[in-house]
Amino acid sequence: MKNNRFYGYLQNILHSINIKTAEIKQLDTLISFFRRIPKRYYKIAGIVAGSFIVLLTVISIIVINKRDPLLKSAILRAQEKANQEYQIDLSIGKAYFSGLSEVTLENVKVVPQKADQLASIQTLTVSIKILPLLFGNTKIADLGLENASITFVKKDSISNYDFIFRKKDSTETSTNKEPLNLANVADRMIHQVLFKIPDNMKLRNFVVSYQDDSLQQSLTVPAADIDDGELTSTILVNQNQATWYLNGDLKPNKNNLFFQLTAKEKKVEFPLLEKKYGLKLNFDTLEAHLKKVKWNNGKEDFQISASGRVVNLLVNHWRIASNNVIVPNGSIDAEVIIGKDYIELDKNSQATIAKVTAKPYARFSLSPNKTIALGLEVPETKAQDVFDSFPAGLFESLEGIKVSGTMKYSADFFLDTKNPDSVKLHSALQESGFKINAFGKTDFSKINSQFVYTPYEDGKPVRDIIVGPDNPNFTPLNQISPLLRNAVLTAEDPLFFSHEGFEERSIRASIATNFKEKAFKRGGSTISMQLVKNVFLDREKTIARKVEEMLIVWLIEHNKIVSKQRMLEVYLNVIEWGRNVYGISEASQNYFLKKPSELDLGESIFLASIVPSPKNGIYRFNEYGGLKPFLASYFRLIGSLMANDGIVTRDSTQTYGFYSVSLRNAVLPTHSVPDTISQDINKEDLEREIKEAEQLLQDLFGTKIN
Structure with a gap:
């Protein structure tokens, strides 16, 4: 009866404060539901709630009384683990609870055994969120750090951070190991990072430094703060050499992090990278944004959505380009999907320059x-x-x-x-x-008329060569032996007259060979690419130069700026055929005292064989002027291919002029005169070079040539 009067009073109150009719109906329904619940259930609920509160109170009292021994025990376990697994001495001068869930550590030192001190902390204060802890997650609420340093030291080949890369000893058998799941690993790593980002932080005087036998670099953070997720910090590079500002908006509970790095009155630069690795890298602004992490497909795939932006990026490294490379504005929106056994940058990702x-x-x-x-x-x-x-x-x-x-x-x-x-x-x-x-x-049409070509050796010009009638050694294409022309085409670029500058089969074969050898053994360049490299570009082996080479080839070939015949003519007149031997006229005179039009089949195949490594050409002959035996299989291969195309008559002996090749006496290799180049060349190197060329041609033509 009392309950009915209570609910009646409640309804009258709701009507009196002008709550909308629809809302009153919903509340009436809810009130009616509670009216039907027997009183004894309310008593039971009250008893359970009271008991739970009493239990929590008892647990809290026990925990508070026992927390100091628990803290000491945890520190001992951490010290033992550091010592046993990483050979690190971890010392803590003082450790105590400075609040209900706040721990303070004083005079912390991390010293790898038989190495210099890695880290020291005067005062570290950490408080943990209680609610996540009940579910087994350690989430930092507040963090305070004063007078701390991390010093990476490398002397000779010994460093105080080797333990980071040291593999752990494991007695587990492979059958007991849980199969690697990349998605789970990514999830754990991301959330470990997110959970360690505090809601509030006060950091004062934190120094990170690196020193080895030749250089020393440091980053000093006089102050860094996180106030309810808003990050502000100042970073001094090498004391006062430069000042950086790292700011951000951090919402780890929403899986959302934003960082921005800038510098005071100059670019953000990395002197350590330049001094240690020769990489010059700087920019005005760098932004990184972790937008979202989530599971897809019933926890099969883990997805990370992120973006980044850079303003006025400058990169300089001898492997990338010979000059400063400047990107005024670049950005990326990335969707990374990580499955059980794969990592994928999704096709929905987008990059802008x-x-x-x-x-x-x-x-x-x-x-x-x-x-x-x-x-x-x-x-x-x-x-x-x-x-x-x-x-x-x-x-x-x-x-x-x-x-x-x-x-x-x-x-x-x-x-x-x-x-x-x-x-x-x-x-x-x-x-x-x-x-x-x-x-x-650069005017790419210049090769249609007479021009000057300057070959380089070790970055220095060798001599100027006129490519045209004013040079008595220039040989028009129709005055070069068809045997030589076809031998070079067969060996270097069999499809030269049918492709537009690129031959994908050759590039695929090169990739396969280089991957198997774990080294750059084969280039896959067509004659068009070799011509562009020689005439229009420097000889530096950089990524930028290779891409530029391909772009120029496309422009020339696709737009028919130069005819195929003229390209082949220029190519044969400018490429190197020996030490300081350039062009087919000098080559035929140097080796055989002949004009290019007089070259026979054997001489043509020999000259084709030395195009990839011309400085080694002379050492393919013995001291009597004949070719060394390991070249016989190469002659058989090139000769057979030329015979298949009807260029030469098939040779029943499979020698194709091998035994008729005779080097002129004046350039015969001898053992009595020291030669720095010949000392670096041996039979195995030359044989391997020829075998690689043979294998490339066999890969291109799909079958082994008999």
Whole structure:
């Protein structure tokens, strides 16, 4: 009865404060539900709630009374683990609870055994959130750090951080190990990072330094604070050499982190990278944003959504380019999907540089074999926007070029590491209405008329060579022996007259060989690519130069700036055939005292064999002027291919002029005169070089030549 009067009073109150009719109906329904619940259930609920509160109170009292021994026990376990697993002496001067869930450590030192001190902390205060702890998660609420330092030291080959890369000893058998699940690993790693980011932080005087036998670098953080997720910090590089600002908005509970790095009155620079690795790297602004992490497909795939942006990035490294490469503005939106046995950069990812947007793709799989898949798609874009978006300093010869029309590009690559010979590669650059209106720094049409070519050796010019009638050694294509022309084409670029500058089969074969050898053994260049490299580019082996080479080849071939016949003519007149021997006229005179038109089959095949390594050509002869026996199989291969094409008559002896080749006496190799080059060359090197060339041709033609 009392309950009914209570609920009646409640309804009258709701009506009196003008709650909407629909809301009153919902509340009436809820009140009616509670009316039907017997009183004894309320008593039971009250008893349970009271008991729970009493239990929590008892547990809290026990924990408070026992927490100091528990803290000491935890520290002892940490010290034992550090000593046993990493050979580290961890000492803590003082440890105590400074609050209900707050621990303070004083005078902490980390010293690897037989090495310099790695870290020291004067005062560290950490408080833990209680609620996540009840579910087994350690989430930092507040963090305080004063007068701390981390010092990485390397003397000779010994460092105080070797333990980081040291493998743990494990007595577990492979049958007891849980199979690796990359998605679970990623989830654990991400959330370990997120849980360790405090809601509030006060850091004062924190120093990170590196020193070895030749250099010393340091980063000093006089102050860094997180106030309810807002990060502000100041970083001094090498004392006061530069000042950085790292700011951000951190919401780890929402899986959302944003960081921004800038510098005071200058760029953010990394002197350690430049001094230690020769990498010059700087920028105005760098931003990184972790937007979201989540499980997909019933916890099968773990997805990470992130983005980044850089302003006025400058990169300089001898492997990348010979000049400073400058990217005014670049950004990426990445969708990374991690499965049980794979990591994938999803095709929905997007990268932008200036006016060009591309969709990159990458996937690395562990099962059933380790495989690598890469892809890139650039949608249809104004051609001028493409060339204007190339970073300054990357492709010097293309700077200032004016074009019209549109371009689009797609590429796909797949490699099974267990079967590298099955490598797949497809690259397609398509255009619509493309036209070169004006050349930039370099006029690619210059090779249609007489020009001066300057070969370089070790970065220094050798001599100027006139490519044209004013040079008595210049030989027009129709005055070069057809046998020589075809031997070189067969050996270097069998499909020269049918492709547009690239031969994917050759590139695939090169990738397979280089992967198997774990070294760069084969280039896969066509004659078009070799010509561009010799005439228009320096000889530096950088990534930028290789890409620039391919772009120029496409421009020349696709737009028919130069005919195939003229390309072959120039190629044979400028390439190196021996030490300070350039062009086919000098080559035929140097080795055989002949004109290019007089070369026979054996001499032509020999000259074709030395194109990849011309300085070694003379050492393929013995002291009597005859060819060394290991070259016989190469002659058989090239001769058979030429016979298959009807260029020469098939030789029943399979020698194709091998025994008729005779080097002129004046250049015979001797053992009495010391030669620094010959000392570096041995029979095995030369034989391996020829075998690699044979294998390439057999791969290209698909069958072994008899």
